[in-house]
Amino acid sequence: xKKNSKIYLxxxxxxxxxxxxRNLESKGYTNIVGRTIEELDLINQQAVADFFAAEKPEYVxxxxxxxxxxxxxxxxxxxFIYENLMIQNNVIHHSYLNGVKKLLFLGSSCIYPKQAPQxxxxxxxxxxxxxxxxxxxxxxxxxxxxxxxxxxxxxxxxFISVMPTNLYGPNDNYDLEKSHVLPAxxxxxxxxxxxxxxxWNEIRRDFNKRPVEGIDGKSTAIEIxxxxxxxxxxxxxxSDAPVTIRLWGSGVPRREFLHADDMADACVFLMENVDFKDxxxxxxADKITSRDPKVEIRNTHINIGTGKDLTIxxxxxxxxxxxxxxxxxxWDTSRPDGTFxxxxxxxxxxxxxxxxxxxxxEGIKKVYENYIA
Numbered sequence: 001x002k003k004n005s006k007i008y009l010x011x012x013x014x015x016x017x018x019x020x021x022r023n024l025e026s027k028g029y030t031n032i033v034g035r036t037i038e039e040l041d042l043i044n045q046q047a048v049a050d051f052f053a054a055e056k057p058e059y060v061x062x063x064x065x066x067x068x069x070x071x072x073x074x075x076x077x078x079x080f081i082y083e084n085l086m087i088q089n090n091v092i093h094h095s096y097l098n099g100v101k102k103l104l105f106l107g108s109s110c111i112y113p114k115q116a117p118q119x120x121x122x123x124x125x126x127x128x129x130x131x132x133x134x135x136x137x138x139x140x141x142x143x144x145x146x147x148x149x150x151x152x153x154x155x156x157x158x159f160i161s162v163m164p165t166n167l168y169g170p171n172d173n174y175d176l177e178k179s180h181v182l183p184a185x186x187x188x189x190x191x192x193x194x195x196x197x198x199x200w201n202e203i204r205r206d207f208n209k210r211p212v213e214g215i216d217g218k219s220t221a222i223e224i225x226x227x228x229x230x231x232x233x234x235x236x237x238x239s240d241a242p243v244t245i246r247l248w249g250s251g252v253p254r255r256e257f258l259h260a261d262d263m264a265d266a267c268v269f270l271m272e273n274v275d276f277k278d279x280x281x282x283x284x285a286d287k288i289t290s291r292d293p294k295v296e297i298r299n300t301h302i303n304i305g306t307g308k309d310l311t312i313x314x315x316x317x318x319x320x321x322x323x324x325x326x327x328x329x330x331w332d333t334s335r336p337d338g339t340f341x342x343x344x345x346x347x348x349x350x351x352x353x354x355x356x357x358x359x360x361x362e363g364i365k366k367v368y369e370n371y372i373a
Contacts, residue, residue: 169260
C-alpha cells in the first residue's frame with residue numbers, strides 16, 4: 001500500500017476499527033475512508049454497491065460486525081448470523097466487483113470447534129462441532145473465511161482472513177448485558193468500588209455516559225441500585241464484605257486476551273507484507289486458481305494472538321487489583337461457562353514476522369485509565 005492509497009475501513013468507530021485507524025494514521029496513511037452506520041448500512045446491498053461504485057477504494061479492511069458477549073450471542077442468535085453474513089457478503093462481493101487490490105477480513109477465534117486440541121491451529125477449522133452459545137456468529141465468520149478463499153481461487157483476488165483472539169482496548173463496549181468478559185469485569189468492579197466508597201457522583205457519571213436499560217445518572221438512587229443488583233453488583237446482608245460482585249460461571253475456563261492496538265499492528269503488517277499466495281502452501285502457490293480436485297486450498301486464515309492464557313478467575317482478580325475493588329467476588333455456577341479453553345496457536349503469524357508487544361497487566365491498566373477518564 002502507498003501512503004496515499006484509498007483505504008476503506010469498514011467499522012472504523014468500534015474497538016477494532018478505531019485501533020486500525022490509529023495504527024494506519026501513525027504509519028502515515030492519509031486517505032482512509034470511513035462511514036458510520038447512519039451514513040452507510042452495510043446490510044443494505046444496494047447501498048454498499050453504490051458506495052463502492054462511487055468511492056472505488058483500492059484496499060479494504062473489514063472490521064464491521066455485529067458483536068457481543070456470551071449473553072448477547074445466545075439471546076440474539078438470528079440477528080448475529082443474519083447481520084454478519086449480510087455485512088460480509090456485501091463488502092467482500094463488491095470489493096471483487098470493483099477491483100479492490102487487497103482485502104483483509106477480521107473473524108474471531110470462536111470459529112474453532114468446542115473440543116479442538118489446544119492451542120488452536122488453523123488446520124482445526126471445521127473438524128468438529130462449535131460451542132452452542134455463539135454458533136450463529138461463528139458460522140457467519142467461517143462463511144467469511146470461505147468466501148475470501150473461494151473468491152481468491154475462482155477470481156484471483158487477494159483477500160486474506162485473520163482470526164484474532166479475545167480483544168480489549170479503547171472504545172470497547174461496556175454494556176452490562178452485551179459486553180465481552182474483560183470490559184464487563186472492568187465496569188462492574190469500578191461501579192462496585194464506587195459503591196463501597198459511597199461515591200454516587202461517579203456512579204451517576206458512569207450511568208449518564210452508559211445508561212443501563214433506560215436508567216441513567218438522573219434516576220433515583222433506588223433505581224440505580226436495582227440495576228446494579230440486577231447485574232450482580234450489590235451489598236450482601238450475610239457477608240462481611242461491603243459489596244459483592246456476582247460473576248457468571250465457575251471462573252475455571254481459560255481465555256487469551258490481545259490488546260486492540262497489537263491486533264491492529266498485526267493487521268497492517270499483513271496488509272503491507274503478506275499476500276494470499278504467501279499463505280498458501282508453497283507447492284500450491286502457482287496453482288491458486290487450479291480446478292484440479294487434488295489441489296485443496298483451505299485453512300488459509302491467520303490466527304492473531306499472544307499464545308498465552310489465564311483462567312477467568314485469575315482475570316477477575318487481576319482486574320480487581322488494578323481497579324482497586326475491595327469487595328467480594330462470587331461465582332454463579334448455575335450460569336454457562338462457554339468453551340473451556342480457546343488458546344490460539346500463533347506459530348503461523350510469528351513465522352510471517354509479527355509478534356505482540358503489550359502485556360496483559362500493562363494493557364488493562366491503560367484501558368482502565370481510559371475508562372475512568
